Every structure is written in C-alpha cells, then in structure tokens.
Amino acid sequence: MIRKSLIIANWKMKLSPREAFSLTRSIVPYIRVAAGARSRNSFVICPSFESLSCVGMLLKKTPIALGAQDCFWEQSGAYTGEVSPTALKESGCSYVLVGHSERRLYCSESDSMIAKKMAAACETPRLQPILCIGESLAIRKKGTYRSYIQKQLEAGIALIPRTKRVQFCVAYEPLWAISTMGIGLPIGPEHCAEVTTWIKTLLSQKLPGAHVRIIYGGSVDSENVMPFLQRGVSDGVLIGGASLTVRSFKKILTVLNQ
Numbered sequence: 001m002i003r004k005s006l007i008i009a010n011w012k013m014k015l016s017p018r019e020a021f022s023l024t025r026s027i028v029p030y031i032r033v034a035a036g037a038r039s040r041n042s043f044v045i046c047p048s049f050e051s052l053s054c055v056g057m058l059l060k061k062t063p064i065a066l067g068a069q070d071c072f073w074e075q076s077g078a079y080t081g082e083v084s085p086t087a088l089k090e091s092g093c094s095y096v097l098v099g100h101s102e103r104r105l106y107c108s109e110s111d112s113m114i115a116k117k118m119a120a121a122c123e124t125p126r127l128q129p130i131l132c133i134g135e136s137l138a139i140r141k142k143g144t145y146r147s148y149i150q151k152q153l154e155a156g157i158a159l160i161p162r163t164k165r166v167q168f169c170v171a172y173e174p175l176w177a178i179s180t181m182g183i184g185l186p187i188g189p190e191h192c193a194e195v196t197t198w199i200k201t202l203l204s205q206k207l208p209g210a211h212v213r214i215i216y217g218g219s220v221d222s223e224n225v226m227p228f229l230q231r232g233v234s235d236g237v238l239i240g241g242a243s244l245t246v247r248s249f250k251k252i253l254t255v256l257n258q
C-alpha cells in the first residue's frame with residue numbers, strides 16, 4: 001500500500017463564506033488531479049465553522065476531506081456558542097484541529113481543555129483529531145523544547161485510554177515558524193525529523209494501540225514543501241497562508257505532482 005502524505009489547508013479566520021466558496025470552487029479541480037488514483041497525497045480543507053456547509057457541499061463526491069478548526073468536549077448540552085464533535089461529523093467533517101497555538105494564545109485554551117477535546121473527538125466515530133503542539137522561540141532558544149513538547153503531548157492525550165485503538169494526528173507547529181506569529185521561516189527538515197521521530201517514540205510508549213500520523217506546520221509553501229514529505233521527516237503538512245489563494249495553492253499542487 002502506498003504511504004500517503006496528508007496535505008491539510010487551514011484557512012483560519014481569513015475567508016468569508018463567499019470567499020471560501022469561491023476558493024474551493026477554483027481549487028477543487030486541481031486538487032482532484034493531484035489526489036488521483038496514483039497520488040502519494042491525500043487532502044483536507046479546514047475552513048472556519050460558518051463555511052463548513054458551503055465548502056463541504058463542493059467537496060462532496062471528491063477525494064478531498066473536510067476538517068474543522070476546533071470542537072467542544074461535550075457532545076450536546078447548554079454550551080452556548082460551542083460545536084460538538086458529533087455535530088461536526090454530521091456536517092461532513094472527517095478531521096478536526098485541536099489545540100492550535102492560536103487558540104491556546106488568544107482563547108486561553110489550557111492543556112486540560114485540549115485533553116477533553118481530544119478525548120471527545122477520539123470517541124466520535126470516523127472523526128480524526130489533529131492535536132497541535134509546538135514551542136515558542138524563547139523555549140527553542142533556551143533549549144528546553146523537548147520537555148515542553150513532551151508536556152503538551154502528554155497533556156493532550158491524557159484522557160485517551162492507554163490501550164485504545166484510536167486514530168489521530170499530531171501537528172508539530174513551532175510557534176516561531178508560523179507565518180503570522182514568528183519569524184515567518186520554516187524550520188529545517190532535519191530539525192523536523194528529530195522532533196517527529198521523538199514524538200513517534202513517545203507515543204508508541206504512551207499509546208501502543210494508537211495509529212498516529214505526525215505532520216509539520218509553519219510557513220510551508222511550494223518552495224519548501226517537498227523535504228517535509230520525505231519518509232522519516234513527517235507524514236504530511238498543515239498549511240496556512242500558502243493555501244489561501246488559488247495561485248499559491250496551485251503552485252504547491254504542481255510541486256506535489258512532480
């Protein structure tokens with residue numbers, strides 16, 4: 001079986017429903033080609049909540065999966081403004097981002113909230129959470145990034161039973177590599193490989209029954225995407241800025257097709 005890399009577009013809060021619809025309509029034909037039968041890649045688009053239905057409509061009967069950018073930890077109840085994992089599944093989502101650094105920073109999401117979200121998403125059939133972790137530049141400079149990431153990882157999976165056969169992804173996104181947050185430069189593939197290999201080792205000890213893919217995010221574009229997809233570096237990429245225009249998204253698809 002071919003090992004497929006996961007290519008995930010995170011549109012954050014950057015597009016209105018009208019813009020998300022228009023970008024999806026323009027880019028789907030190209031992604032369809034890139035995701036053809038012999039493709040080494042599979043694709044996911046994560047628009048914001050209010051665009052899930054219009055983007056999802058365009059993704060129906062395509063090989064492109066729909067993802068959400070967040071979920072709540074309960075499946076229903078008096079939680080004004082929240083969206084449950086079950087509701088996301090019913091809205092067509094197969095993936096959901098959990099604990100993105102922007103949510104940790106701007107919405108004060110704590111490790112314990114993220115653990116509950118991860119557990120709730122893992123309990124939802126055919127919905128895969130993507131746990132986002134990554135250190136700040138200050139932590140990287142201090143050299144304590146391994147222990148920091150380990151703490152985030154262990155906290156994020158704390159409520160998943162050790163032997164459970166769950167499927168999820170971990171996105172390693174160092175804050176300082178995210179285009180809108182840090183210095184806007186991706187990390188090197190060697191550094192990425194070092195961290196993803198280590199995360200894999202930790203997970204094989206903590207959750208031996210789990211099937212986990214480790215992906216990378218942070219300033220990924222057409223110029224730098226390929227080295228991240230090499231075996232041993234990562235199982236895919238999470239792309240923000242470069243997935244927001246037809247032109248830059250198409251450039252990535254062209255490189256992936258080569």
Ligand code: 13P
Pocket residue numbers: 010100173177178179180217218219220238239240241242
């Ligand atoms: P950029 O690709 O714009 O750096 O964003 C990365 C990200 O935060 C994806 O979740």
